[in-house]
Amino acid sequence: MNTEKDIHEIGNWILRMRHPHDQEPSRLLLLLHGWTGDENSMWIFTPRVPDNYLVVSPRGMYPTSLGGYGWRAGEIDGWSKISDFTEAIEALLSLIDSEIVSYVAVKQFSLMGFSQGAALSYAMTLMYPQRIDKLLGISGFMPEDAEDYVEGEELQGKTAFVAHGRMDDIVPIKKARKVVNVLKQAGAEVTYCEDDVGHKLSSSCFRGLNHYLVRDS
DSSP states (O other): OOOGGGEEEETTEEEEEEOOSSSOOOEEEEEEOOTTBOTTTTGGGGGGSOTTEEEEEEOOSEEOTTSSEESSSSOOOSSOOGGGGHHHHHHHHHHHHHTGGGTOOOSOEEEEEETHHHHHHHHHHHHOGGGEEEEEEESOOOOTTGGGGOSSOTTTTOEEEEEEETTOSSSOHHHHHHHHHHHHHTTOEEEEEEESOSSSOOHHHHHHHHHHHHTTO
16 A cells, blocks of 8 residues: 555654545544554554544654664663653644644544553653543553552543553553553543453454444544
């Protein structure tokens, strides 16, 4: 498939974008890839996204030593903290508010992240809950200091979908269960799916993800 027309260079960003075919977009979804990924890594999920969404898949800000890109500076040493993602969070919000707003004028948007991209999504949601509509995390982990950002029910009225593989040898299943606990502690309604797969999304969780995206869209 020729995807050249989908690729956009906006400022310092390389983005892959999908516009609705026959209508103006009314919602926005960011696809945030994992460590060593790029703007194409999450595109497999696009056919599952309702047609009223503008889908934006940005390339990570930092080249990694293994190729591809990531969402925090420096080599990975242990599990990230929210502060490791602050620069990326602010840059993404600036991209939305200064550039993406010309395509779809929304204050709230949805996030779907995989692995490190999921951790970034959780960090952004806890820092800026008022900006997030739907939250989807796949094979991800909660930043280590996330509970410091939960003082009350900051995510009351928010929903989230979390999926993880019980055989994941990169991000252990206990990390996903912590994600669920922290999000619930912050007041979110969480749909959780785990299955006997590794560091990927299972077919049954894929169906659950699709159902979650379509709901209330």
